[in-house]
Amino acid sequence: MPDPLIDLLAAPPDLPVTAGLGEVVEAVRQHQVAVVQAPPGTGKTTLVPPAVAGIVDGRVVVTQPSRIAVRAAARRLAQLLGEPVGETVGYSVRGERRSGRRTRVEFVTTGLLLRRVQHDPELAGVGAVVLDEVHERHLDADLTLALLVDVRATLRDDLSLVAMSATIEAGRTAALLDPAGAPVVTIPGALHPVETVWCPLPAGARRTDERGITPAFHDHLSATVRRALTAHEGDVLVFVPGVAEVEATVRRLAGVDAAVHALHGRLSAAEQDRALTEGRRRRVIVSTAVAESSLTVPGVRVVVDAGFSREPRTDHRRGLASLVTVAVSRAAAEQRAGRAGRLGPGTVLRCWSEAEHAHLAAHPEPEIATADLTAFALEAACWGSEVRDLALLDQPPAHALSAATEVLVGLGATTEDGTATARGRQIADAPVDPRLARALLDGAGLVGARRAAEVVAMLSEDVRAPGGDLVAALRSLRHDQRAAGWRRQVDRLEEVVAKQGSAAGPNDLTDDVAVGLVVALAHPDRIARKRGGTSSYLMASGTGAALDPRDPGPLAGLEWLAVGDAERRPGQREARIRAAAPLTEELALEAAGSRWTEVDEVTWTDGRVVARRRTSLGAIELGSVPIGDPPAQAVADAIAEAVAREGIALLSWTEAATALRARLEFLHRALGDPWPDVSDEALTQDLDVWLGPQLARVRSAHDLRRIDVTAALRAMVPWQEAARLDELAPERVQVPSGSVVRIDYAQDQPVLAVRLQEVFGWTTAPALAGGRVPLLLHLLSPARRPAAVTADLESFWDNGYPGVRADLRGRYPKHAWPEDPRTAEPTARTNRPRRG
Numbered sequence: 161m162p163d164p165l166i167d168l169l170a171a172p173p174d175l176p177v178t179a180g181l182g183e184v185v186e187a188v189r190q191h192q193v194a195v196v197q198a199p200p201g202t203g204k205t206t207l208v209p210p211a212v213a214g215i216v217d218g219r220v221v222v223t224q225p226s227r228i229a230v231r232a233a234a235r236r237l238a239q240l241l242g243e244p245v246g247e248t249v250g251y252s253v254r255g256e257r258r259s260g261r262r263t264r265v266e267f268v269t270t271g272l273l274l275r276r277v278q279h280d281p282e283l284a285g286v287g288a289v290v291l292d293e294v295h296e297r298h299l300d301a302d303l304t305l306a307l308l309v310d311v312r313a314t315l316r317d318d319l320s321l322v323a324m325s326a327t328i329e330a331g332r333t334a335a336l337l338d339p340a341g342a343p344v345v346t347i348p349g350a351l352h353p354v355e356t357v358w359c360p361l362p363a364g365a366r367r368t369d370e371r372g373i374t375p376a377f378h379d380h381l382s383a384t385v386r387r388a389l390t391a392h393e394g395d396v397l398v399f400v401p402g403v404a405e406v407e408a409t410v411r412r413l414a415g416v417d418a419a420v421h422a423l424h425g426r427l428s429a430a431e432q433d434r435a436l437t438e439g440r441r442r443r444v445i446v447s448t449a450v451a452e453s454s455l456t457v458p459g460v461r462v463v464v465d466a467g468f469s470r471e472p473r474t475d476h477r478r479g480l481a482s483l484v485t486v487a488v489s490r491a492a493a494e495q496r497a498g499r500a501g502r503l504g505p506g507t508v509l510r511c512w513s514e515a516e517h518a519h520l521a522a523h524p525e526p527e528i529a530t531a532d533l534t535a536f537a538l539e540a541a542c543w544g545s546e547v548r549d550l551a552l553l554d555q556p557p558a559h560a561l562s563a564a565t566e567v568l569v570g571l572g573a574t575t576e577d578g579t580a581t582a583r584g585r586q587i588a589d590a591p592v593d594p595r596l597a598r599a600l601l602d603g604a605g606l607v608g609a610r611r612a613a614e615v616v617a618m619l620s621e622d623v624r625a626p627g628g629d630l631v632a633a634l635r636s637l638r639h640d641q642r643a644a645g646w647r648r649q650v651d652r653l654e655e656v657v658a659k660q661g662s663a664a665g666p667n668d669l670t671d672d673v674a675v676g677l678v679v680a681l682a683h684p685d686r687i688a689r690k691r692g693g694t695s696s697y698l699m700a701s702g703t704g705a706a707l708d709p710r711d712p713g714p715l716a717g718l719e720w721l722a723v724g725d726a727e728r729r730p731g732q733r734e735a736r737i738r739a740a741a742p743l744t745e746e747l748a749l750e751a752a753g754s755r756w757t758e759v760d761e762v763t764w765t766d767g768r769v770v771a772r773r774r775t776s777l778g779a780i781e782l783g784s785v786p787i788g789d790p791p792a793q794a795v796a797d798a799i800a801e802a803v804a805r806e807g808i809a810l811l812s813w814t815e816a817a818t819a820l821r822a823r824l825e826f827l828h829r830a831l832g833d834p835w836p837d838v839s840d841e842a843l844t845q846d847l848d849v850w851l852g853p854q855l856a857r858v859r860s861a862h863d864l865r866r867i868d869v870t871a872a873l874r875a876m877v878p879w880q881e882a883a884r885l886d887e888l889a890p891e892r893v894q895v896p897s898g899s900v901v902r903i904d905y906a907q908d909q910p911v912l913a914v915r916l917q918e919v920f921g922w923t924t925a926p927a928l929a930g931g932r933v934p935l936l937l938h939l940l941s942p943a944r945r946p947a948a949v950t951a952d953l954e955s956f957w958d959n960g961y962p963g964v965r966a967d968l969r970g971r972y973p974k975h976a977w978p979e980d981p982r983t984a985e986p987t988a989r990t991n992r993p994r995r996g
Contacts, residue, residue, distance in 0.1 A: 164241040164248050165210040165264065173240065175203030180347040181211045187343035188288070188320050189215050192312070195334045195342050196324035199349030200495060201456075201502040204324050205233050206240065209265045209290050216320050218287030219263065223270045225293050225301065226425055227253040228432050229455045234258075234267040236456070254591055255652050256429070270301045271591075277307050278542055278588070281315055288320035294333060295325035297526035297553070299536050306550040307543060309336060326495065329553070336551050351501040354463075359384045360513040367512075370736065371708075372485055373405060373468065377511075382412035384509050385444060385464050389418060392507050394461025395443040399496050401468040401485050402448060403621075409446045416444065423447035423457075426621060428644040452495050456502070463500040463508040465493060469524065472531035484727065489524045490517065528556050533564035534594050538573055541580040542588050570754070571598050590656050591649075592620045599682035604657045606681075606750070607674040613653035614638075615678040617646050619724055627713025630724050630741040631675045676741035679722035680751035686723035687748045688740070689780045696734070697721060700755055700778030704734040718742050722751075745782070752777060760787060762794035764802035767861035769795055796848035796855040799864065803847055808840050812865040820873050822905035823889040829908075830929040831888070836876040850876050888929050896921040896986035903928075903935065909951070913938040916947055916964070917976055920984040925953045939964075942972045957981055 172178045177198055187194035198204045205222070213220040224230045234251035241248055250259025251267040259266050268276075270291075277283065289308055294301060305323065312319050323333050334342040359380075361367055367377045381400070388396050396418070400406055406422045413420045421435035423445050435445050438459045449469060451457055469492060473484045488496075493510070500506025510517070528536070533556055540547045547561060568574040573584030573594055580588070590597035596616045603612035618634055625633035637643045669677065680687050688697035688705055694717040695707040705726050707716055715721060720743040728735035749756060755778040762771045771790035775782045803810050813821075827835040836842075836850075848855060852875070854867045877885060889910075892900045897918035904911040910928055916939040927934045939948040939956075947964050950956040961981060969977040978984035 164243060165213055168210055168240055169207070169214065172207060173203070175207060176201075176349060177203040177207050177347050180345050181207060183343075183345045184208055184322070185211050185215055187345060188212055188322065191338065191343055192318070192320045193337040193342040194322045195330050195337065195344045196322060196347065197326075197330050197344060198324065198347035199326050199351060200498045201351055202347055202349050204347065205292055206237055208322065208324060210237070212288045212290060212320065212322060213264050216287030218285050220265045220288045220290060221273060221283075221286055222265060222267045222290040223273050223292055223301070223304070224267055225270060225296055225298055226450045226455070227256075227269055228423070228425060228436075228450050229293075230267045230269055231429060231432070232436055232455055237265065255648050270298065270304050274300050274304045274307070274539065275589075277304065277311065278539065281307075281311055283311065283316065283319065286319070288322065290322045290324065293325050294323045295329070297524070297528070299527040299531050299533075302526065302528055302552055302554075303536055303539055303550070305336070306552050309551040310543075310545065332553055336553060351498055352503070352505045354497050354501040354505070355507045356497070357507060357509045358514050358517075359387070359509050359511050360516070361511065367467075368485065373401075373466075377466075378405075378408050378412060381464070381466050381511055382409060384511055385409070385413060386416060388462045388464050388507070388509050389416060389442070389444070392462045394503075394506070395438075395445065395457075395459040396462045396464060397451060397457055397460045397499055398444060398446045398464045398466070399452070400446060400448065400466045401470040402483070405466070405468075406446050406448060413444060413446070418442040418444045420444045420446065423451060425450060426643075426645040449492075451499065452492060457499065459503070460499055461503060461506045463496055463506070465496050465508060465510050467493070467510060467512045471524065472527055487520055489521045491523045493517070493520070526554055528552070528554050532593075533560050534567050535588075537561060537564040538568055538580065538584060538588050538594050541568070541574045541578055542585055544580075546578070568594065571595070573598075586660050589660070591652060592616055595682045596620055599678050600653055600657065601660065603678040603681050606677060607669055609654050609657040610650070611671075611674055612678055613650045613657065615675050616653055616682070617649040619679065619682060620649065621646065625724075625739040627711065627715070628707060628737055628739050629714050630679060630739050631671050632714070633739070634671065634675055672742050673744060673747055676720075676722040676743035677747045677751055679724045679741050680743055680748060683723065684752035684755060685778065686726065687743065687752055687777065687780070688721045688723050688737075690717070690719050690721075697723075697737070698780055699723060699726075699735075700752060700780050702779035703728070705737050706734045707737050707740075715740055715742070720744055720748055722748075748777060760790070760794065762787075762790045762798040764798045769798055769859045771795075792853075792855070793848070795858060796851075799855055799858055800844070800847040804844050808843055810864065811867060811869055813869060817869040817873060819891065819905070820870055823885070823891070824873060824877070826905045826910060826933075827885075827889050827929060830933050834878045834881055838873065838876070890928075893926055893935070895919055897988040898986075899988050907936070909933065909936045911936045911938055913940060915940045915942065915944065915988070917942070917987050919953070920976075920978070920981045920986040923954055923957075923982055925951055941968055942975050 184194055184196055196204055196208060209220050209222045224233055230251045230253050234245050234249050238245045238249040245251065246258040246260060247262055249265045250263035252259060252272055253269050254272060291305055308321055312321060321337060323337060330344045334344050361377055361380050365376045366374050368374060385396060385398055398409060400409055403424050403426055406424050410420055410422050419439060419441040421443060423432065423435040424447065436457060443459065445457055467488050468485050469488045470483045471486050497508040500508050537547065540550065547556065565578065568584065569576060571587065571594060572581060573587050574580055586601065587594045587597040590600060596619055600612050600616045614634060618637060637646050685701040686699050688699045691698045695709050695712045697705045699705050705723060707713065721740040722743045723737055723740045725739040726735040726737050758773065758775045761774050762769060771787035772784040773787055774784040821838050824836060824838045828837050843850065851867060851872050854872065858864050890903065892902050893912060894900050895914055895918045899918055901912055901914050904913065910933065912935045925935045925937050934951045936949065936951045937953065938946055941947045947968065948956060948960050950960065965977045976984065976987060
C-alpha cells in the first residue's frame with residue numbers, strides 16, 4: 161500500500177531543510193533525540209515531522225505555539241500529500257479535533273500536549289514528539305519540554321524527542337535533552353535579501369503614553385502601511401502588539417486599494433483561513449505576534465513593523481499580573497523582517513529609528529522570568545515533582561514561585577507542602593488560569609453555569625472594556641457576531657462545569673453584580689472599596705488603585721468594585737484600574753470570606769492609647785468599635801511600638817534617671833553581666849520587662865511621663881549587685897581638699913572635673929569598677945577652665961605640671977603653685993597674702 165509520507169520525502173518540495181533531513185533522521189535513529197536549528201522559511205515545520213514519522217513506531221505529535229499555526233501547518237502538509245486534513249495529517253486544538261486512526265502526524269498546541277502528558281504520561285501510541293519554535297520560550301513550552309525529558313528518563317526511553325527553532329539556544333537545549341549532549345543539526349537558510357526602511361514618528365510626537373499606544377502613532381502606522389502599498393510590490397504583513405491595535409489599524413486602513421484582513425487568536429477558523437489565503441486582490445494582513453515565526457503567510461513581500469510586543473509582567477508583591485506593551489527585541493524584529501524575504505527580495509518598514517534600534521534588548525525575556533507562575537506551579541504539583549527538580553532551561557525566580565504557591569494554597573489547589581489536592585486537579589483541568597478556574601467552579605453555584613462561563617471566558621481574553629466596565633463588555637460580547645471565539649470558549653467552560661459536577665446556581669442576580677461576583681471569586685485580592693474622591697480605591701491586597709481620572713466612566717463613585725485588570729507602572733503610587741465591575745459588601749464577603757478578619761487593635765495614636773475592635777476584608781476596613789479595657793500586654797506592646805518608632809526619649813528622663821542610666825551603662829561596658837544593657841536598643845526591645853506593670857496604667861502621654869524611670873532602672877540591677885553600685889560606680893568622689901565632686905559618666909571613660917589645687921597630695925587617680933577603670937581627671941584652672949587632662953597623675957606631676965605651673969602662676973598669683981604638689985596641702989580656697 162502506498163505510503164504518502166514516503167512518497168513526499170522521495171520527491172520533496174524545493175526547501176532548504178531537505179538537505180539536512182538525512183542528518184536529522186540519523187540523529188533520531190541513533191540517539192532518539194535531536195536539536196534542529198533552522199531559520200524561518202527553510203521548511204522544517206513541514207518536512208521534519210514526516211521524516212521522523214518514517215523511522216518511529218507510532219504517531220508523531222508536533223507542537224505549535226498557537227491554534228492558527230497548528231491549523232496552517234496541518235493544512236500545508238496535507239496539501240503536499242494530496243489529502244484532506246484528518247487523514248495522514250491531522251490537528252487538535254482546544255475545542256476542535258481533526259484526526260483519526262490513520263493519522264500519523266498530528267499538530268497540536270503546546271498547551272494541549274501539556275494536558276495530554278498530565279493525563280497519560282506514557283503517551284500511549286506516540287512514537288515521537290517534535291517541539292517547534294522552542295526559542296519563543298513560552299511558559300507552557302518550557303514546562304512541556306521539562307515533563308517530556310522526565311517521561312523519557314523514567315517511563316519511555318523509546319520516545320523520540322526533537323526540539324527545533326529558528327534561534328534556538330542549541331547547546332543548552334541539547335544538554336537538557338540528553339546530559340551527554342543531543343546531536344545538533346544546523347540547516348542554513350535561503351532567505352532573500354530584505355531592505356530595511358526606517359520610518360520613525362515625527363519629532364515631538366509620542367509613541368506611547370499611560371494609556372498605551374497613542375492615537376498619533378496609530379495614525380503614523382497606518383500612513384506607513386499606505387506608503388508601503390504605494391512604493392512596494394506584494395502583500396503587506398503588519399505587526400502590532402495586540403487585538404485592540406489590530407482592530408484600530410484595520411479601521412484606519414478603510415478605503416485602501418487592497419483587501420485588509422485581521423489576524424489574531426480570537427478570530428474564528430474561517431476568518432483566520434481567509435487572512436492566510438491568497439486571493440485576486442492585493443492583501444494587507446494586520447497581525448499580532450502569531451505571524452512572527454511559527455506561521456507562513458503566503459504572498460507577503462513587505463513587512464510593516466510597529467515595533468511593539470505584548471509580554472506578561474507580574475508585580476508579585478501586589479498580586480498584579482497583566483500583559484504590557486513593550487518595545488520589540490532585536491531578535492524578534494529580525495524574525496518579523498524575515499517574513500518579507502521568503503518568496504524573493506523584500507522590504508521591511510520599521511516604525512522607529514536606526515538609533516532606537518541599537519538600544520533594543522537583544523532577545524525577549526523568557527516568560528518564566530516575568531510571568532505569573534500560578535498555573536505553572538499547579539502543573540508541577542499535579543506532575544508530582546518539585547519545580548527545582550524539573551529539566552528547565554531557566555529556573556523561575558524564587559519570589560515569584562513563592563507567590564504562586566501562596567495563591568494555590570489559598571485556592572485549596574495544593575497543600576502547604578506543595579501536593580496537588582483533588583480540587584487542584586479539577587482546577588488544572590479547566591482551560592483557564594487557576595484563579596479563573598476557581599471562579600468558574602464556585603461561580604456556577606452562585607450565578608449559574610452559563611453566566612459564570614461567560615464572565616470567565618471574557619476575563620481569559622485581553623478584553624479592553626469600554627470605560628473599564630466589564631458589565632458593558634459582557635453585554636457587548638453577547639451581541640457581537642464577530643465574537644465566535646468567545647462563544648466557543650463559553651461552551652467549553654460550561655462543559656467543564658457539567659463534567660466536574662459543579663452545582664448550577666440561581667440566576668436571580670442581575671448582571672450588574674453577578675459579573676462583579678465572578679470577578680471577585682477570581683481575584684479576591686483585587687476587591688476594592690472607594691476611599692476619598694470618586695476614582696480612588698483601596699484593594700484588599702493593600703494596593704491603592706484608581707480609575708482613569710480623565711475618563712472614569714460609569715464605574716466612578718461606586719462604593720465597591722471587583723477589579724479584573726489593573727496595572728501599576730513604575731513611578732506611580734497607585735495601580736490604574738483597566739477593567740472592573742460593580743460589587744456590594746455582601747457579595748465581597750461571599751467571594752472573599754477567608755480574608756474577613758476581626759482583630760482587637762491597641763495603638764499609640766496622637767499621644768494616647770487607642771483600643772478598637774476592627775473588622776476587615778484584607779486591607780479594607782469594614783468597621784471598628786472602641787474597646788473599654790484592653791489587655792495589659794496589648795497596651796505594653798503598643799507603647800513599645802511607639803517607643804521603637806519615636807525613640808526612648810518618649811519617656812520622662814529626669815536628671816537622676818539620666819545619671820543612673822549612665823552609671824549602669826558604664827558598668828555594663830566595663831564588667832558585662834550581670835550589669836544590665838541600658839542602650840536605646842536594649843531598653844526599647846525589653847520595654848515591657850523593665851517598666852513592668854507601670855505600662856498597664858498608661859493611657860496617655862501624661863501617664864507615660866509619670867512613670868518612675870529611675871526606680872525602673874534600679875529594679876533592673878540584680879539584688880546581689882545592687883549594694884555594690886555606689887562602690888563600683890559612685891555618683892561622686894571626695895577629693896583631697898575635702899570637696900565632693902560629681903563624676904561624669906556620659907563619656908566612654910568616666911570624667912572627674914576638678915580644680916588642680918584640690919588634688920594636691922594625690923599620687924594616682926582613683927579607679928572605678930573594682931579598680932579596672934581609672935578616672936579621667938580634667939584638671940581645671942582657678943577660673944575652672946581646662947588646664948590638663950590625665951588618667952596618669954604620677955606622670956603628670958613629673959612632666960605636665962611644671963609647664964602648667966609656669967603658665968598659670970603669673971595669671972593666678974593668689975593661688976598655691978607649689979613645686980612639689982605630692983606633698984602640698986590641697987585647698988579649695990584662695991591663698992590670700994598676709995598684711996604687714
